[in-house]
Amino acid sequence: MQRSRAEAAQREAIAATFPRKSWLDHLRVQMLAIVLPVLLLALWTFSSTQHIFGAGLLPTPMESAETYIDWIAGKSRGLVDPFSGTWARNVAASFLRVVIGVSFAALIGIILGILIGRSRAVELLFDPTIQGIRPVPVTAWVPFTLIFFGISPAAAISLIFIAAFFPILVNTTAGAQHVSVAMLRAARMLGASEAYLLRRVVLPSALPQIFTGLRLGIGMGWVAVIVAEMIGVKSGLGYILWQAYYWNRMDMLICTVFTIGVLGFVSDRIVYVYARRKFFWASR
Incomplete structure (x- = not known):
């Protein structure tokens, strides 16, 4: 009984110290992670279609x-x-x-x-x-x-x-x-x-x-x-x-x-x- 109470108290202390983030917070973080790849893809598309490095090279x-x-x-x-x-x-x-x-x-x-x-x-x-x-x-x-x-x-x-x-x-x-x-x-x-x-x-x-x-x-x-x-x-x-x-x-x-x-x-x-x-x- 005492052990279960101690474990419950430990879980509560961990939850209070490291609170869980909401799904919206996680979504915002994930959106930040794709910003740079999208920009690089746009730059790649522009460079290849406009032949920045020469026709047919990229x-x-x-x-x-x-x-x-x-x-x-x-x-x-x-x-x-x-x-x-x-x-x-x-x-x-x-x-x-x-x-x-x-x-x-x-x-x-x-x-x-x-x-x-x-x-x-x-x-x-x-x-x-x-x-x-x-x-x-x-x-x-x-x-x-x-x-x-x-x-x-x-x-x-x-x-x-x-x-x-x-x-x-x-x-x-x-x-x-x-x-x-x-x-x-x-x-x-x-x-x-x-x-x-x-x-x-x-x-x-x-x-x-x-x-x-x-x-x-x-x-x-x-x-x-x-x-x-x-x-x-x-x-x-x-x-x-x-x-x-x-x-x-x-x-x-x-x-x-x-x-x-x-x-x-x-x-x-x-x-x-x-x-x-x-x-x-x-x-x-």
Whole structure:
């Protein structure tokens, strides 16, 4: 009985601190979110119809939409189009590489970040070298991946790993370093071991920062996969982007860039929404 009353009081306190917004407030926020895309679409339409960049160079939104439908559904418009119907397999190839690369980066980055954040010896051992390597752009690693892995999916995944690893590591380290001293002291007074502290105190406290690092890492992963696929493999959205440029297919360039943006946005929103609901106390 007392527990149910305590839970009810806790829910009331949370509701009072974070009041729910009305549907009208949510609608206003959503309307703001589409203002800039509508303006960009209007600018694109004007530029293509008025031939601002030259006649026939920039396709209209309607022409790009027709190309996108053909790319997805494979309904060619009476022409032999090598891109027709290839959307699904190229999206799947890029998505799989991002998932594998970011997953390995998260696994190693989170473990190493927690250790660096809580151990002075581990910090001295790894941090100077990591901070020296971190500013190197991901494109600088392309020759090394091609030398060691050749033109293969492994080369692309290794670039994604490098790009995603550092944001995850740095944010995890920051989260582990800013754990409440009072919580650590209380746990030690109750006889908690260092392993228990890392698992039950440090890791949960650092989770908001870790998820911030994951969001950044996923974004960098999509950047890296395009760079890698333009050079190191023969499939995926980066490969399609390069082929569209090679064949002067501006409509396919636009469709590919749009697809990359949508996939990056959706993957970021998934992590963001989960983190916002799970760690609402840290996002206010």
